[in-house]
Amino acid sequence: MSIPTTERRGTALRAVDLVKRFGEGETAVTAVAGVSLGFSRGEFVAVMGPSGSGKSTLMNLLAGLDTPTSGRVMVEDTDLSGLDDRRLTLLRRERIGFIFQAFNLLPTLTAEQNILLPLKLSGRRPDRSLFEEIVGALRLQDRLGHRPSEMSGGQQQRVAVARALLTEPAVVFADEPTGALDVSTGRELLGRLREACTRLGQTIVMVTHDPTAAAYADRVLLLSDGTLHGTIESPTPREILAAMAGMES
Ligand SMILES: Nc1ncnc2c1ncn2[C@@H]1O[C@H](COP(=O)(O)OP(=O)(O)OP(=O)(O)O)[C@@H](O)[C@H]1O
Numbered sequence: 001m002s003i004p005t006t007e008r009r010g011t012a013l014r015a016v017d018l019v020k021r022f023g024e025g026e027t028a029v030t031a032v033a034g035v036s037l038g039f040s041r042g043e044f045v046a047v048m049g050p051s052g053s054g055k056s057t058l059m060n061l062l063a064g065l066d067t068p069t070s071g072r073v074m075v076e077d078t079d080l081s082g083l084d085d086r087r088l089t090l091l092r093r094e095r096i097g098f099i100f101q102a103f104n105l106l107p108t109l110t111a112e113q114n115i116l117l118p119l120k121l122s123g124r125r126p127d128r129s130l131f132e133e134i135v136g137a138l139r140l141q142d143r144l145g146h147r148p149s150e151m152s153g154g155q156q157q158r159v160a161v162a163r164a165l166l167t168e169p170a171v172v173f174a175d176e177p178t179g180a181l182d183v184s185t186g187r188e189l190l191g192r193l194r195e196a197c198t199r200l201g202q203t204i205v206m207v208t209h210d211p212t213a214a215a216y217a218d219r220v221l222l223l224s225d226g227t228l229h230g231t232i233e234s235p236t237p238r239e240i241l242a243a244m245a246g247m248e249s
Contacts, residue, residue, distance in 0.1 A: 010040070010041045010076075011038050011039065011040060011041070011074075011076075012039050012040065012041045012042075012043070012075070012076060012170045012171050012203040013037075013038070013039040013062060013073070013074070013075055013076075013170065013171050013203065013205070014037065014038045014039070014073070014074040015035055015036060015037045015038075015058075015061070015062060015071065015072070015073050015074075016036050016071055016072045016073075016074075017034055017035075017036055017070065017071040017072070018032050018034070018035045018036070018058070018061055018068050018070075018071035018072075018073065019032060019033060019034055019068060019069045019070045019071050020032040020054075020057050020058075020061055020066070020068050020069050020226075021069045030226055031054045031057035031226055032054045032057050032058050032061065032068070032226045033054075033225065033226035033227050034071075034226075034227060035054075035058060035071075035223075035226070035227065035228055036228075037221070037228070039171065039203055039205060040203070041201060041203055042197070042198075042201040042202065042203060043203055043204075043218050043219065044193075044194060044197045044203075044204045044206070044216065044217045044218050044219075045203075045204070045205050045206070045217055045218065045219050045220070045221060046206050046207075046208055046213070046214035046216075046217035046219070046220045046221070046235075047059065047205060047206065047207045047208075047220075047221050047223060048207075048208060048209070048211075048214055048220055048221070048222055048223070048240065048244065049222055049223030049224055049229070049247070050224065050244075050247060053223040053224050053225060053226065054223050054225070054226040055207045055223055056175070056207065057226075058223065059173055059175065059205065059207055061073060062171075062173070062205065063092065063096055063098070063171075063173050064080050064083075064088050064091060064092050064096065065092070067080075067081075068081075075091065075095055075096070075170050075171065076095070076170050078091060078095075093118070093121075093122055094122060094167070094169075095169050095170045095171075096169050096170065096171055096172075096173065097164030097165065097167060097169035097171070097172035097173070098164060098172070098173050098174075098175075099157075099160055099161055099164050099172060099173070099174040099175070099177045100160075100174075100175050100176075100177070101175060101176045101177065101179035101180050102180065103148070103153075103156040103157050103159070103160045103180075104160065105148040105156055105159055105160060105163075106148075107147060107148050107149060108147070109147070110144065110145050110146060110147055111140060111143050111144050111145070111146050111147075111148075111151065111155075111159045112144040112145065114148070114159055114160075114163055115131070115134075115135075115159060115162045115163045115166055116131075116166070117163065118163060118166070118167050119166060119167060122167075124167075126166065127166075130166065130168070130200075131166060133199065133200070134162050134165050134166055134196060134200070135162060137192060137195050137196040137199055137200075138158040138161060138162050138192050138196060139158070139192065140155070140158055140159065140162060143155055143159070152185070153180060153181050153182075153185060154181055154185035154186075154188060154189055157177065157178075157180070157181060157189050158189060158192060161177075161189070161192070161193055161196070165196055165200060165202060168200075168202075169202075170203065171203045171204070171205060172202060172203070172204045172205070173204075173205050173206075173207075174193070174204060174205070174206040174207070175206075175207050176207060176208055176209070177189065177190075177193070177206065177208075178190060178208070178210065178213055186210075186213065187212070190213055190216040191216070193216070194216045204217075211237045211240035211241045211244065212237045214235060214237075214240050215235050215236055215237045215240060217235065218233070218234065219231060219232065219233050219234075219235070220232040220235045220240055220243075222243055222244070222247060224247050229247060230243060
């Protein structure tokens with residue numbers, strides 16, 4: 001009997017009955033209202049939904065940046081609810097990668113130094129062949145000696161992607177990673193991110209408002225009023241647009 005792909009690959013991240021409420025009494029807002037999800041290793045998932053549907057709150061919970069009102073988050077075998085602040089900080093540093101809209105590179109460091117910085121800070125030795133592979137997949141070979149001010153926005157974001165991937169996190173969270181880029185540079189970045197994800201077997205969870213960006217993912221999760229409204233497998237921009245239009249009407 002063949003083993004289903006998801007079981008063979010294992011689960012990188014899981015959420016069980018996640019609820020997040022802000023405030024008390026009449027002014028209370030339930031931003032995430034009972035979400036259960038699993039992300040397989042190597043999967044690239046986009047999270048979409050109207051403004052206020054709970055995307056950022058869900059991502060903060062999944063990344064251990066915020067604690068749920070109830071429910072659980074598991075990063076690989078670790079239940080985040082069992083961790084104190086110190087161990088949660090360590091887990092975020094060692095097992096989670098982040099790519100934000102702003103590239104957050106250190107201006108005085110070269111591209112190579114920026115990419116290596118997280119490993120250096122945690123006292124880990126960089127895997128040189130992995131470094132070469134990531135830099136190759138992101139076409140950064142010729143930019144390693146440049147400082148951020150000497151690079152285009154797209155190149156800077158590719159450095160930020162390389163920095164997130166080199167620590168081999170269980171999950172990389174990307175929050176509107178193409179938000180500061182023009183359309184064609186954004187497409188190129190997503191193509192490279194997609195390629196790196198496939199080559200390295202890296203799990204990526206990306207929040208975006210852009211249906212074309214989301215179509216680079218293996219799966220799109222649609223959030224509405226803090227609940228999971230639907231899922232689109234192997235999405236096309238047209239299917240995503242149609243689903244989004246259906247939600248907003
Ligand atoms: N710290 C907070 N305190 C109170 N309410 C909050 C807080 N954070 C989020 N909310 C509320 O929770 C709901 C979901 O917000 P969230 O930012 O997760 O949505 P979103 O889908 O990411 O929106 P957008 O696409 O506009 O960024 C909203 O009603 C928001 O006002």
